[in-house]
Amino acid sequence: MALLSKKDSKLILDPLADNNPITIQVLGICSALAITAQLKASIVMAVSVIFVLGIGNVVISLMRNIIPSKIRIIVQLVVVAALVIIVDQILKAFAYSLSKELSVFIGLIITNCIIMGRFEAFALGNGPWRSFLDGVGNAAGYGLILIIVGFFRELLGSGTLLGFKVLGDPISKTGLYAIGYENNGFMLLSPMALIVIGLIIWVQRSRNKELIEE
Secondary structure (H helix, E strand, O other): OOOOOHHHHHHHHHHHOOOOOOOOOOOOHHHHHHOOOOHHHHHHHHHHHHHHHHHHHHHHHHHOOOOOHHHHHHHHHHHHHHHHHHHHHHHHHHOHHHHHHHOHHHHHHHHOHHHHHHHHHOHHHOOHHHHHHHHHHHHHHHHHHHHHHHHHHHHHHHOEEOOEEOOOOOOOOOHHHHHOOOOOHHHHOHHHHHHHHHHHHHHHHHHOHHHOOO
């Protein structure tokens, strides 16, 4: 017997492509603009959101029958805030410099529209297992775009990936720099993140015409 049914598999696979939270639902854009100048920060943010949304969806699903309707938003905020605090403390303990670099953006996971949206739209109406898959799928779709944007911004803006020089040394003019290549400083500016996301959206809609709005 397969671990995941076809219906359950779609909960993970759909947000990675044709129902992506950023490129299709246009949610969570702020962090995609702010923290993707470096690939490492993009990966850490992606993993953090996967943890918070995956576990958060399960908790909300388990509590869905006992949460009074009038205070459900407050309960959801408490759950996501507790999980974000755990993530923040782990980062401060094991990756303090990266924690300082991400600064307030880890805390702003609490207000991420993707998380509150999945709590409301899915976790409150489904069981823990399917809610977990939905949370992981949507967070992975969000994280995938962050990683793609972070990859191109750091590579073209700094000539590095995860801090390692992959295009050569711009000071001693080795690698691509020896033939006149120069880093594009504009890639490190937030507006370039929006342009990269726009290009991803263009490619996505070119591949699947059904995504093009009338």
